[in-house]
Amino acid sequence: MGGKIEALEVLWSALPRLLAGVRVTVELTALFLGVGLVSGFLVAVAQVYGRGPLRWGATVFEQVFRGVPALVLLFLLYFGLTEVGISRLAAAVLALGLRSGAYQSQIFRGALLAVPTGQLLAARALGMTGLQTIRHVVLPQAVRLALPGWSNEYAIVLKDTSYVFAIGLVELMREGTYIVARTFGRYSLEVYLFVALVYLVLVYGGNLALSLLARRLAIPGQEARAESLERM
Amino acid sequence: MALLEVKDIHKRYGTEQVLKGVSFQVERGQTVVVIGPSGTGKSTLLRCINRLTEPDRGQVWLDGVEVTSPRADINRIRAQIGFVFQDFNLFTHLTALDNVRLGLVRVKRLPREQATRRAREELARVGLADKEKAYPAQLSGGQQQRVSIARALAMDPKLILFDEPTSALDPELIGEVLQVMVELAREGMTMVVVTHEMGFARSVADEIIFMEGGVIVEHGPPERLFTSPQVPRTAEFLNKISELYGET
Numbered sequence: 108m109g110g111k112i113e114a115l116e117v118l119w120s121a122l123p124r125l126l127a128g129v130r131v132t133v134e135l136t137a138l139f140l141g142v143g144l145v146s147g148f149l150v151a152v153a154q155v156y157g158r159g160p161l162r163w164g165a166t167v168f169e170q171v172f173r174g175v176p177a178l179v180l181l182f183l184l185y186f187g188l189t190e191v192g193i194s195r196l197a198a199a200v201l202a203l204g205l206r207s208g209a210y211q212s213q214i215f216r217g218a219l220l221a222v223p224t225g226q227l228l229a230a231r232a233l234g235m236t237g238l239q240t241i242r243h244v245v246l247p248q249a250v251r252l253a254l255p256g257w258s259n260e261y262a263i264v265l266k267d268t269s270y271v272f273a274i275g276l277v278e279l280m281r282e283g284t285y286i287v288a289r290t291f292g293r294y295s296l297e298v299y300l301f302v303a304l305v306y307l308v309l310v311y312g313g314n315l316a317l318s319l320l321a322r323r324l325a326i327p328g329q330e331a332r333a334e335s336l337e338r339m
Numbered sequence: 340m341a342l343l344e345v346k347d348i349h350k351r352y353g354t355e356q357v358l359k360g361v362s363f364q365v366e367r368g369q370t371v372v373v374i375g376p377s378g379t380g381k382s383t384l385l386r387c388i389n390r391l392t393e394p395d396r397g398q399v400w401l402d403g404v405e406v407t408s409p410r411a412d413i414n415r416i417r418a419q420i421g422f423v424f425q426d427f428n429l430f431t432h433l434t435a436l437d438n439v440r441l442g443l444v445r446v447k448r449l450p451r452e453q454a455t456r457r458a459r460e461e462l463a464r465v466g467l468a469d470k471e472k473a474y475p476a477q478l479s480g481g482q483q484q485r486v487s488i489a490r491a492l493a494m495d496p497k498l499i500l501f502d503e504p505t506s507a508l509d510p511e512l513i514g515e516v517l518q519v520m521v522e523l524a525r526e527g528m529t530m531v532v533v534t535h536e537m538g539f540a541r542s543v544a545d546e547i548i549f550m551e552g553g554v555i556v557e558h559g560p561p562e563r564l565f566t567s568p569q570v571p572r573t574a575e576f577l578n579k580i581s582e583l584y585g586e587t
Contacts, residue, residue, distance in 0.1 A: 225428035228391055233442035234418030247432045326432050328476025
């Protein structure tokens with residue numbers, strides 16, 4: 108292991124590359140969460156309000172993508188899809204995005220079910236359609252109910268972007284390994300400490316932002332939920 | 340022609356026949372109070388009227404339109420029937436004003452300003468003009484129920500159905516809700532009220548329906564039903580209720 112000063116110098120000179128890696132990590136996180144948000148929401152709606160094959164199909168999807176390890180999913184889609192000309196980025200987005208969708212679906216399902224049915228009846232009794240009821244009564248409440256769980260999912264997805272280094276996408280973790288290799292492993296610990304610190308800051312910052320959002324959205328008289336999120 | 344006509348309504352849950360052919364009429368401006376032991380289908384009957392629960396058999400007619408017709412525009416009909424729930428069922432994420440305004444904006448498609456004005460009027464009518472910015476969790480049960488009555492009134496309903504509107508309230512909060520209902524009855528609102536409040540039934544009802552076991556056992560004006568019921572079971576029930584509540 109080299110000296111402390113040299114380690115800082117190595118990190119300093121590699122900083123542009125590392126920051127480029129951070130950017131890719133953030134972009135991947137946004138992509139995975141975005142794909143997960145859309146697919147997870149659709150799966151949750153199918154599971155809660157759907158019936159027959161729709162509901163059944165949603166549940167099969169959810170079970171498969173929750174039941175197979177992330178790395179295995181990533182390899183499956185990478186080797187399966189790059190064969191038919193799909194880019195490795197797209198394969199990664201499908202694998203980890205849909206995996207997050209499977210998890211997010213369960214967050215949303217719980218949130219949808221937690222909206223009291225009496226309010227759905229009240230909306231229907233006013234003459235609102237099913238869609239209006241979902242849009243104006245269920246969703247505004249479900250979003251608030253889903254935030255604590257979603258905050259957790261954000262942290263998991265962010266950290267799990269590091270898996271994609273295994274299929275050769277160059278993000279923070281892979282940039283880290285490049286520096287380690289270029290310096291012949293003399294600064295492995297320092298480099299990975301730095302990488303860990305970046306993840307930690309991103310997780311903390313994101314969770315902080317989400318808890319502020321939860322506090323902003325808290326319904327007066329029901330603030331307890333937002334506070335419990337802040338303690339997470 | 341009666342404003343509301345309920346004909347031979349049947350409803351079964353699984354093997355349990357909850358409603359076994361219920362028929363009655365409500366004239367415009369009348370208040371009909373439905374009484375009877377718990378679990379005898381009173382709430383189910385109310386929900387069959389606006390088809391929150393789909394009846395298995397029978398018809399409901401509102402102002403000459405068949406509510407139970409498969410071709411009926413049920414959302415349009417529901418907008419003409421107010422419904423007040425035992426547990427208020429206010430939208431917890433909306434202020435009192437927005438609770439009252441939601442149906443006006445989304446169902447009646449009133450312009451925002453007009454909807455706001457109307458919602459304020461109705462909140463004032465139930466004595467809550469100063470609570471428009473409050474959320475349900477910041478209101479007492481009695482205030483929440485009054486907001487839900489305002490929500491129903493704002494839609495300009497032809498009829499309001501009340502499903503045990505005071506049963507979830509602390510005793511000292513019952514009065515403020517009953518008072519609003521009494522005023523509505525005096526103003527000529529047509530109402531069907533399921534309740535155990537015999538004082539209210541006695542002073543306000545034009546007609547009392549006593550239900551048990553999914554059928555109407557007896558019905559008639561309160562003077563007759565309370566003083567000389569024709570069916571022994573009615574007398575027995577009224578006695579029991581008066582023992583429990585201390586008044587009939």
